[in-house]
Amino acid sequence: MARRRANNSQKENVMRTKYAVFMVFLAMLGIMSVGCVEQSADKYRVFENSKVLIEDLQARMPQLSVKELQTKLENEEEFTLIDVRTLKEFNSGSIPGAVHISRGLLEFQVEKEFPERTEEIVIYCQKDGRGLLAVEALMRIGYQNVKNLEGGWTAWKDDSFKDAVDGIHHHSDDGGGC
Known part of the structure; x- marks a missing residue:
């Protein structure tokens, strides 16, 4: 037992x-x-919709004002300026020195053309939307010094620096819109 x-x-x-x-x-x-x-x-x-997404990105993504960009250009600072609008929009007018890589191809082409991930890159689109999405995408693939041009092409051509714009007499109301 x-x-x-x-x-x-x-x-x-x-x-x-x-x-x-x-x-x-x-x-x-x-x-x-x-x-x-x-x-x-x-x-x-x-996000509830694309507007809320863009507002969130505006609060989180690094941005550069038109005046800050103009100063960089005047001082001939080294950086890469990428226009992510459509080719038609780019051909209607662009910021001097900009390289065109449309938003849909950016992640695939940027690594080939600009492999240095610490290099300063400024992105712009028509207004803000595509530019902010592009900045976020580049940051996600390891680019460390990327900024969006606040207000995009619209802010650039409406600013007092519009004499420096290529093709200023052309308007681009088609394409993206953001």
């Missing part, structure tokens, strides 16, 4: 140990899944 109690006691200890290990496993699984949900929610935040 004493032997049976010892066997039962050993079985109970084994069962308790298995139960404890199982509970620890469940707790860790729960902690890991919460972390994945939080990470996934941050990584793939859903």
Whole structure:
């Protein structure tokens, strides 16, 4: 009988140990899944519409004013200026020295043409939308010094520096609009 109690006691200890290990496993699984949900929610935040998305990017992405860009150009600072509008928009007028890479091809072409990820890059589009999306995309693929031209081409040509604009007498109301 004493032997049976010892066997039962050993079985109970084994069962308790298995139960404890199982509970620890469940707790860790729960902690890991919460972390994945939080990470996934941050990584793939859903916005009500494109306007709200752009407003969020305006608050988070680095930007450069037209006056700051003009100063950089006047001082002949080294940086790359990329116009992400359509080719038709670009051909209607562009900021002097700009390189054209349309928004849809940017991530694929920029690595070939500008492999140095610490180089300063200024992006612009018609207004802000495509430029901000482009800045975010470049930052996601490792570019560290990228800024959006606040207000884009519209702000540039409407500013007092409009005499410096190529093709200023042309208007580009078609394409993107953002």
